[in-house]
């Protein structure tokens with residue numbers, strides 16, 4: 001029966017995506033944790049944004065919720081695949097169908113689109129009506145670790161994964177730049193939750209700091225639960241006046257020992 005074939009294929013897409021995403025999470029977040037919390041814990045100490053280290057119980061909770069997030073993200077891949085089967089998306093598979101220039105340009109475009117999506121949904125999730133059900137779980141980590149990067153309540157994981165079907169209907173997207181984007185944003189997500197600042201001392205005074213976000217920016221957000229809602233970039237926060245007033249001071253302080 002057709003429905004059996006469809007269900008089998010959907011189960012395959014779900015299963016393979018859970019395996020790939022869980023593997024990637026363990027590999028990247030695990031490497032960051034091993035580096036910053038075991039191997040280089042002492043030599044990187046002057047770069048730790050919050051001097052203390054998170055408790056084991058916090059990291060166990062973060063890993064548990066990240067596991068649920070992986071399943072929800074994989075379900076959204078199945079949803080996007082199902083939408084493509086019905087011809088509702090603009091996903092294309094012939095590399096030069098929209099020109100090579102678009103094949104490459106779609107990656108930075110997706111980064112900018114995702115950043116806007118993240119900023120505005122993040123602000124919405126901080127509203128009184130939604131915070132408790134959607135965003136509180138992520139903010140239980142006042143001193144984040146690499147494992148915090150996907151520690152979302154299931155409802156928030158659905159919002160975060162919503163970027164996949166949204167981009168797929170908005171503009172033509174090829175699976176290769178899309179996969180590269182997903183890996184890139186995953187790496188950035190782990191970096192901004194790593195607990196360490198990696199920017200050089202002169203970064204705080206350069207014009208780039210007015211455009212790019214940093215781990216310090218997101219850690220300050222976790223500490224105070226307000227301000228610095230951006231992901232890759234800081235310009236939405238600067239434009240909308242949601243830039244945290246203590247951010248610059250913290251950035252200068254943590255980079256001053258370099």
Ligand SMILES: [Zn+2]
Nearest residue numbers: 138193218222
């Ligand atoms: Zn966070």
Ligand SMILES: [Zn+2]
Nearest residue numbers: 122126135221
């Ligand atoms: Zn938040």
